[in-house]
Amino acid sequence: MAVFTPVPFDTARNLLLRLGLGELQNLEGIEGGIENTNYFATTDQGAWVLTLFERLTAEQLPFYLRLMKHLAQRGIPVPEPAADARGQLLHSVCGKPAAVVNRLAGKSVLVPEPQHCAAVGDMLARMHLAGRDFELRQPNLRGLPWWNETAPLVLPHLDEAQAALLREELAYQNHIAASSRYAALPRGPIHADLFRDNVLFDGDRLSGFFDFYFAGVDTWLFDLAVCLNDWAIDWHAGRHDPLRAAAMLDAYQAVRPLEAAERQLLPAMLRAGALRFWISRLWDWYLPREARMLKPHDPAHFERVLRERATHPAFILSESATA
Template sequence: MSVFTKVSHPELLDFLQQYPVGEVIGFQGIGEGVENTNYFVDTDDGRWVLTLFERLNYDDLPFFLGLMEHLAAHGFPSAAPLHTNDGKNLVTLNGKPAAMVRRLVGQSVLFPNLEQARATGGVLGQLHRVAATFKGGADNARGTAWRLQTAQELMPHLAEDARALIASELDAQKALALDALPQGIVHADLFRDNVLFVDDRLTGVIDFYYACRDSLLYDLAITVNDWCFDTHGQLNRARSDAMIAAYIAERQPTAAEAQAWRLVLRAAALRFYLSRLQDWVHPRAGGLVHVKDPDAYRRILEYHRSDVLPLG
């Protein structure tokens, strides 16, 4: 949620005329994340999040916005996109696709406690159940093929030890067939900054713009890797036990998933190690751009290569 495309106050006022949101009270850019431009917008009719999509195109976006509407309509704590006065949920601002959603209450947590980890595991299982009735679909743009291509492109820019680690892991991943595991709509980016709380009460899940149809277990692995490891690659076992148990209470993994779990955790760690390396090697321009440390995910990957985290 960095700011790549600046929006002036007059541009915002002109843009908001197409929405039934009342008069503007204030707005500010959100300087977190790395993919889209986001602004908080306050009006006399509510609080909103305005997103300008920097990488996704118009053809991709109906899936994401439709998924959010589906989830919200079925009681899942997702913000539904706001429609314009003529019924559109996707418009244009400063040459970029743009959408408005109502801002959910709550804040993300940097150091989650056991109750918050447990609530997140449960809401992920709920997401997988509720999204099963959504008719749309999209391939994972950062799946196996992306990992292979990105690794190949990055190799000349990396130190020898990083190259050796990535090559070894890609070789090991040949034994993993994610598409043979149970599939469904996944969030694919359920990091701590994408879950909102009021105290220990989970109030919202945001940023569905990596959502796709993929392995359900892979989604759990992504979530565990972010929520249950510190920046030094050390596992908080109590937190991971709480999260996994709450997920299993919503959806029981299969025997094949249990067998594949360790490699799935490694695939999830490799995906974010590579994407952070990509942003590090090829930084993107923007007014407020936050580039995250790739070594945090290198350490998580190395943990999974040397130790086993049980699934349940």
């Protein structure tokens, strides 16, 4: 989340009135994130989030908006896009495609305990199953093809050791993606960016998953690996945290047990998740866009995570997770 496009108060007010969401009382730009323009909008009827899409096109956006609607209608706590009188979920603000969703209750837990990881694992599995009958198909736009396209753009900014790591890991992930084991992995709509700041807790209750604008159809295992790489990692060293990882995996598998191919490829997908975010953070760090309130993330963290995942590939599922 960030502010690339300033939105006049009256422009936001007119949109919210047209959507039947009440009279705008306060409009506040949201810090954090790097992709879209986001505002908190408070009306006399409730609290909303207004998003202007800076990179995604009007052709791509129906997938995300309809996926959120689909999941919300199946009991997954996600923001539900507001429709106009014609049932349209995608709107236009300041010449940009835009959406308005309800603001979920709660706050992010940035120092999670095992019980938070378990709650995320449980709901992630439920979300995967709830998306099985979602009819739209759109690939993960930050998947392997994007890594292959973007790596040459960031390589000139790296030192020799970093460049070697990037080239070697990219070659490894291309090899994995061409394997029959990878082809056997179950797939469906995934969040693809379910970090701690994209999950809300209202007290001890998980109250929401949000920011679905990196979602796409990919392997469910990759989605789980992305979560493990943020929720079950020692932040400073980038090392695996076995207690939090076990809590997440056990809770996930209580809803959807991993298949044999998934258990075999979990170490590779943990590396894939680290590589994806290292590349994207390198891109945002060295090739930034102009924006108000934009704070790109330091790419060094996911370089550490990737080195740890590649150096210590053995990932032992807990006894209850493999049962």
